[in-house]
Amino acid sequence: GAVVSQHPSRVICKSGTSVKIECRSLDFQATTMFWYRQFPKQSLMLMATSNEGSKATYEQGVEKDKFLINHASLTLSTLTVTSAHPEDSSFYICSARQQGRMLNTEAFFGQGTRLTVV
């Protein structure tokens, strides 16, 4: 299947700083990317849907000023956690869907980023 790469895989940052996570589709063009957050022993919670060239759509309860999403090209979306706090520590996963595809079976996941805020 298609490859989605997330970077970094692990990051530790100080409280109050910002962290950028990248999600790249390596061998296909992704018009839509999804950002999820996963707490230990919890399910994946969709945070936002990112469409190339337009503003991201955030799920209810997700602060758009806190979690900045940029999807400037068909192969790259970024999630920036601004002014990070320890409660932002989590596993963040992106998923990318190929241009022209609508099925979830055609969405591919990155390997995730473990964020720890100290």
Added chain:
Amino acid sequence: GEDVEQSLFLSVREGDSSVINCTYTDSSSTYLYWYKQEPGAGLQLLTYIFSNMDMKQDQRLTVLLNKKDKHLSLRIADTQTGDSAIYFCAESTGEGGSYIPTFGRGTSLIVHP
């Protein structure tokens, strides 16, 4: 309750069959999925089933769907240690399953020798 529910843990012996169960609440679900997540990794789509099917088999994997009871199961035959992972059940509605899937909390499958 949650939209998609599954038990948190399952422990099996290598070579046995594993059965992971899932229940969901949305009767308009059109696609149902099973994903596998290995430690520190993203999700890998294992298999999926359309809501108008009741069974799908793919090598060692068998998916059973009871739409009346909104119950989905994943059977892994001849379970191996490499099958140890978290398995997520998910469902989506919408034409062609195009809506964003709703995930369960995941079942940790532990395979021991």
